[in-house]
Amino acid sequence: MKKRRLLIGSLLAAALAAGPVLAQESDAYRETQLGLYVTAAEAWDLMQENERAVLIDVRDPVEIKFTGFAEPTDIHVPWVLADRDSFDEEAKTWPMVRNADFEAQVKARLDALGVAEDDPIIVMCRSGATRSAPGADAIHALGYSQVYSVDDGFEGSTLKEGDSRGVRAVNGWRNSGLPWSYEIDPEVAWRPAS
Secondary structure (H helix, E strand, O other): OHHHHHHHHHHHHHHHHHHHHHHOOOOOOOOOOOOOEEOHHHHHHHHHHOOOOEEEEOOOHHHHHHHOEEOOOOEEOOOEEEOOOOOEOOOOEOOEEEOOOHHHHHHHHHHHHOOOOOOOEEEEOOOOOOOHHHHHHHHHHOOOOOEEEEOOOOOOEEOOOOOOOOOEEEOHHHHOOOOEEOOOOOOOOOOOOO
8 A cells, every 4th residue: 555655656747747748838937036055954054044935835736735835845836837727738737837826825825924035945846857947036026135946956866777767856855864744734735825
């Protein structure tokens, strides 16, 4: 049963990971306008050194459910969401669509936390490839000047060799010994706009 859950979780994560690239190709990129990047380990260090630093997770809630959540996450607002109302026959998955409320939801959460325009804001997705960078740019456009993209993300990079080749088991938050859990803080969990 445990192997089956791991397989299902891995397949779901792979589908979610492929979705943004397919559906959001023009909006998916790795480099930010500010050019501020940290590894997951550096993000943790920054959060330890500066109590004003804020960690924002921009992954789909279902992805988090199956892969875990960084415990010190302050804000969870997805950059893109799986569109469960349509199935892409050609791609064999549900398309990912941009969260139209991203900026408003992030701004409301930042305001509620009293985040200043020059406080460090750290944005993390699965691997630092397609969601944290555009999310960081959108937050920068709101007037924040210290917005970092976690370039190895929550799950990190894939193994290049061996029986587990392709599994995300190199670097990233989860593989760096940093605090994470499958339990999600209800105060941080994203909820759709009503």
